[in-house]
Amino acid sequence: MAATNKSAPATLPDVDVEKSIAQLWRDSLGWLDNHSLQILIAAAIATGVFFLLVGLRRLGMKLCDKEDHTGWLSVIGRAISRTGTFFMIMVSARLVSGYAQTPDMVARTITFLFTVSAVFQAAIWAREIVLGVIEHRAGTDAHRAEALGSAMGIIRLLVTVVLFAVAIIVVLDNLGVNVTGLVAGLGIGGIAIGLAAQGIFSDLFAALSILFDKPFRRGDAIKWDTTSGTVEQIGLKTTRVRAISGEEVVISNANLLNKELHNMARLHRRRHVLTIGVTYQTPPAVCAEIPAMIRAIVEAHPKCQMIRCGMTGFGASSLDYEAQFDVLSENYDEVFEARSKVCIDILQRFNAEGIEFAYPTQTSFTAAPDGTLVMPYPSETKLVTPDPEPATARKPRQAKDG
Structure with a gap:
């Protein structure tokens, strides 16, 4: 009995390339x-x-x-x-x-x-x-x-x-x-x-965010966390900042955007607060004129704008004043120079008016036996220098008879 033939697997029909090319040529x-x-x-x-x-x-x-x-x-x-x-x-x-x-x-x-x-x-x-x-x-x-x-x-x-x-x-x-x-x-x-590559892509997208959103640019002065300095380079993974102390700080781009960042280069004005103390011996009439003096000094500079000035309290050894003024400049060198000039002008004006700056002092008072306060120094000082008696002129003491 003949064995049953198994069906052969289906195969793709053979394609006659030569016939196809010939047919394409005839059709063309x-x-x-x-x-x-x-x-x-x-x-x-x-x-x-x-x-x-x-x-x-x-x-x-x-x-x-x-x-x-x-x-x-x-x-x-x-x-x-x-x-x-x-x-x-x-x-x-x-x-x-x-x-x-x-x-x-x-x-x-x-x-x-x-x-x-x-x-x-x-x-x-x-x-x-x-x-x-x-x-x-x-x-x-x-x-x-x-x-x-x-x-x-x-x-x-x-x-x-x-x-x-x-x-x-x-x-x-x-x-x-x-x-x-x-x-x-x-x-x-x-x-x-x-x-x-999660870390690499995180820094890459952070770099793109810096380029697109522009929170800062190269050359801007920024303050981030405990670092203050100037941006020198914005790279693919890190940003390099030249700190004000001189060293180069390398910060990850992703970490840089995760914290609050201050761009100091975007300031159109910078505010300064000066605390000034004068002595308690300053007359009240002169104390009342000090705010006007400081206002006139600040407004005499072209890029300075006075905000407010007045007496703020009674210190341990001074009468305290506070002066607030803005310097209308984005250049920190100009801001620094303007503040220096204002301070020098205040010093010159106070010296001309006879107003003394206070410094930490302490005065001690003593009490008499009856409880009244005694000045720590005498009002008058008399120095009496007796003539020295020669040793040969001295007379020996005589003992008393009993």
Whole structure:
């Protein structure tokens, strides 16, 4: 008894490449013979469309040559200038393929090539627009290039990888490939990379936040936590601050934005408070004139604005005054010099008026046997120096008789 034959596994049908090419050649020749007029008209239209796209690309290049490289026109121009020649050819062919009544195989080939070129061209345009928006948001100041120099490299790499990964998935999906597993794998891989480089990405996004939000710039004087100094460099992971004590302080970007930060360079005015003490021997009439004296001294300086001045209390050894005034300048050197001049002028005026500054003093009083206070020093001091009696002139004492 003959054994039963098992069914063989299904196999893909063999494709005869030579026959397909021969069939494409015959269809093309027949198409050229039967539709020569339509082909000529379509070729002329395609050529016009191609040169129109070339003109738009040159216009984009001219927009890129402007001085403001971060303006919106420059951003759009830079994206247009990245238009590829192959994409322009495929756009021209795709627009006229229906009018020329191309064979089915040729039409499908044109559609496939147009889809691939359009997807990758869209990725290139999106990359240039995203990078242009980042540079535009970062600003056009003199320190922009240096601030972005260390960050733009990694930003360009990340944007390019993400956009072209999406483009490849779109192309494969249009070809009929099941991309579900690929998308899941990329998602899991992205999560793993994000967890492994969590600290790096945290500092990277913090650097982007500094560039976009601009809480400070290079050269600004800032105060952060216990550090005060001038920003020297904004890097990809850290910001370097030159402290007022001279050393360089390196601060993580993420840590820098997690605490309260004071930007001293954004001050249009700086307020100063002077505490002045005069002696208790100052007459009340003179004490009443001191606020007007200080106001006149402060307002005599062009960049100083008086806020208030008056007596604030009775100290242990002084009559206390407080003067508040603003210096209208962003330059700390000018502010410091203005305060110094105000202090010197107050000293000169007080010396001219005979007003004495108080300093810590202590006076001791003694009491008489009856309880009354006695001054610590006599009102009059008389020094009596008796003439010394010579030793030879002294008479010996005589003892009394009992």
